[in-house]
Amino acid sequence: MTLADISSNLLYAAFFAYLLATFVFGGAVKGNKKGTYRSEQRWGKVAMTITVLGFLAQLGYFITRWMVTGHAPISNMFEFTTAFGMTLVGGFIVLYALYKTAVLGMIVLPIALLIIAYASMFPSEVSPLIPALQTNWLAIHVITVVIAEGILAISAAAGLIYLLKVVDQKKKSKQRFWLEAIMYSLVLVLGFVVTSTFFTLTNYEADFAYVNKDGQPSEITYNMPAIFGMNEFEPMTDGAFTPLVEMPPIVHAGKLTTVFWSVMVGTVLYGLIRLIFRKRISEMLQPFTKNVNLQLMDEINYRSIIIGFPIFSLGALIFAMIWAQIAWSRFWGWDPKEVWALVTWLFYAAYLHLRLGRGWAGEKSAWLAVIGFVIIMFNLVAVNLIIAGLHSYA
Numbered sequence: 001m002t003l004a005d006i007s008s009n010l011l012y013a014a015f016f017a018y019l020l021a022t023f024v025f026g027g028a029v030k031g032n033k034k035g036t037y038r039s040e041q042r043w044g045k046v047a048m049t050i051t052v053l054g055f056l057a058q059l060g061y062f063i064t065r066w067m068v069t070g071h072a073p074i075s076n077m078f079e080f081t082t083a084f085g086m087t088l089v090g091g092f093i094v095l096y097a098l099y100k101t102a103v104l105g106m107i108v109l110p111i112a113l114l115i116i117a118y119a120s121m122f123p124s125e126v127s128p129l130i131p132a133l134q135t136n137w138l139a140i141h142v143i144t145v146v147i148a149e150g151i152l153a154i155s156a157a158a159g160l161i162y163l164l165k166v167v168d169q170k171k172k173s174k175q176r177f178w179l180e181a182i183m184y185s186l187v188l189v190l191g192f193v194v195t196s197t198f199f200t201l202t203n204y205e206a207d208f209a210y211v212n213k214d215g216q217p218s219e220i221t222y223n224m225p226a227i228f229g230m231n232e233f234e235p236m237t238d239g240a241f242t243p244l245v246e247m248p249p250i251v252h253a254g255k256l257t258t259v260f261w262s263v264m265v266g267t268v269l270y271g272l273i274r275l276i277f278r279k280r281i282s283e284m285l286q287p288f289t290k291n292v293n294l295q296l297m298d299e300i301n302y303r304s305i306i307i308g309f310p311i312f313s314l315g316a317l318i319f320a321m322i323w324a325q326i327a328w329s330r331f332w333g334w335d336p337k338e339v340w341a342l343v344t345w346l347f348y349a350a351y352l353h354l355r356l357g358r359g360w361a362g363e364k365s366a367w368l369a370v371i372g373f374v375i376i377m378f379n380l381v382a383v384n385l386i387i388a389g390l391h392s393y394a
Contacts, residue, residue, distance in 0.1 A: 004068045004126065010061035011082065015116055017054025018089065018109045021047045025105040029288045044102035048093075051105065055093060058086045069126050072139035074146060076127075081119030081380065083143075085112045087150025095154060095300060103292055104300070107157045114189045118381075121196035137323035144315025149376050151308035152348070156373030158300040159366035164282060165289040165297075166363055176282070182370060183281035184270050185377075191266020192258070199224045199261075206240035208233045213249035220254050227260050228253035259381070298362055301369045302355060309348045316341040340379045347375055 028043035062083065065073040073079040092108040095101075160182065167175045206222045210230030220230055222240075229243030230253045247253040270281075277284060320341065321331040332338060351368045354360040360368065 003064055007061050007064035007068060008124070010057045010064065011116070014054040014058035014061065014086075015113065017050050017057060018113050018116075021050040021054060022106065022109040022113065024050060025102050025109065026288065028102045029106055029291070044100065044105075047102065047105060048096055051089065051096075051109065052093060055086070055089050058082070058089070062086060065126075072143060074142040075138060076122065078119050078122040078124045080142065080146060081122070082116055083146045084149055084153075084380070085115040085119065087147050088112045088115065088153050091151050091154045091304070092157075095304075099296060099300065101293075101296065101300075103161055103288060104154075104157060106288060107161055108154065111153065111157065111186070114186060114193075117193045118189055121193060121200075135323065135326060137319065137326060141315055141319040141323050144311060144319055146315075148308045148312035148315055151304050152312065152376065153373055155301045155304035155308065155369040158297045158304065159369030161289055161292055162294055162297040162301065162363065162366035163370065164286050165292045165294060167282070169280065169283040169286055176280075178367075179282045180280045182374070183285075184266075185374070187270040187273070187281070188263055188266035189381075191264070191269055192262035194269065195224065195261045195265045196258070205237070207236040208240075208243075209236055210234070211249070222254055222257060224257055224261050226254070226257055228256045230254065294362070298365060301365055302361075305348060305351060305369065305372075309352065312348065313345060317345060337379070340375075344372070344375050344379060347372055 024043055024047035028047055062073060065079070069075075074083050088108060089112050092105060095104065163175070163179050167173070167179050169176060200223065204223055204225070206226060208220050208222065208226065208230060210218055210220060211232040212218045213231075218230075219236070225241035226243040227245070228251075229246045231247065231249040233243060233246060233253075235242060243253065243257075247256065273281060320338070324333065324338075325331050351365075351372065354368065355365055
C-alpha cells in the first residue's frame with residue numbers, strides 16, 4: 001500500500017468517524033429528559049472520543065498527503081475543502097473542551113460531513129503546482145484562510161442552534177421561512193454529492209471546443225449533460241447532449257451546469273424529505289434544542305467571530321495581497337475571489353460594529369452569523385465553480 005493510499009484511507013476513516021459521532025451526539029441530546037443533562041454527559045463523552053479519533057485520522061490524511069505532494073495540500077478544491085472540514089471539526093473540539101455542549105456537535109459534524117463529501121466530488125489526483133503557486137505564500141495565505149473560515153463556521157453553527165431554539169415553528173413568519181431556506185441550502189450540497197456520484201458511476205463524458213476569455217481556443221469535458229455551453233462552443237463527442245444556452249466567456253458554463261444539476265437534484269431530495277416526514281427540517285431538529293442554553297450559544301457565536309475575524313483579515317487580505325504582488329506584480333486586481341474575500345471581510349466587520357456599537361446580541365447576532373457562513377459557502381461554491389478568474393486553477 002502506497003502512502004497515497006494510506007492518505008485516502010485515513011480520510012475515509014475520518015468521514016465515517018464523524019458520521020458515527022453525529023448519531024451518538026444526536027442520541028446524547030435527544031436522550032436527555034427535560035431539564036437534565038445526564039444522557040448528554042454520558043454519551044457526549046463517547047461521541048467526543050469518536051470525533052477526536054476522526055480528527056486525528058483526518059490530520060493524518062493531511063500530513064501524509066503533504067508528504068506525497070511535497071507541498072501543503074491546499075492547492076485545489078479537493079484539498080482546500082477537506083482542510084476546511086478539518087479546521088471546522090478542530091474548532092469544535094476546542095469549544096467542546098471549554099463548554100461541554102453536545103448539541104453543537106450534532107450541528108457541526110453534519111456540516112463537516114457535507115463539506116468533506118462536497119470535496120470528494122472534485123479530482124483528488126496529485127498534480128504539480130503551476131508557477132503562481134510555487135511559493136511558501138501559498139501555504140501561509142491559504143492555511144490561514146482555512147483556519148479562519150473553520151472558526152467562523154463555528155459561529156454559524158452556534159447561531160443556527162440559537163435560531164432552532166427561538167424561532168416559532170408553529171407560526172408562519174419570515175424567520176421560519178429563512179431558517180428553512182438555510183436547511184434547504186444544506187440539502188442542495190447533498191444534491192451535488194448525489195449528482196456527481198451518479199454521473200461518475202455512469203462514466204458520462206462529453207467533449208466540447210470553445211473560445212476562452214482570452215480569445216484562445218480551448219477544450220472542456222463535461223461529466224454531466226451540458227445545460228449551459230461555453231463561449232462559442234462546438235460539440236466534439238457524437239450524440240452528446242447539446243447545451244441549451246451559450247454563456248459569456250466570464251462564466252464557466254461547465255461548472256454552472258454542475259450547479260444546475262445539483263440544485264435540481266437537491267430540490268427533489270428536499271421535496272422527498274418533506275413528503276416522507278411531513279415536517280420542515282428545522283421543525284424536525286427543534287426538539288434537539290430543548291435543553292440549549294441560549295446565552296452560551298450567543299457567547300460561542302460572538303467569541304468565534306472575535307477570534308476568526310482577525311485571522312481572516314491576515315490570511316484573506318494581508319497575506320493574499322503579498323502573494324498577489326509576488327505572483328502577478330500587483331496587490332489588488334478585482335479578481336472575483338479577491339472581491340468576494342473583501343465582501344466577506346466587510347460583512348464580519350459590520351457584524352462586530354453592530355454587535356459592539358448597536359448591541360445586536362441574541363437572535364440578531366445569530367442571524368448575522370448564519371448569513372456570514374452563507375457568504376463563505378457562496379464563495380466556496382458559486383464563485384469557485386461559476387465565475388472565471390485568476391483563481392480558476394483551483
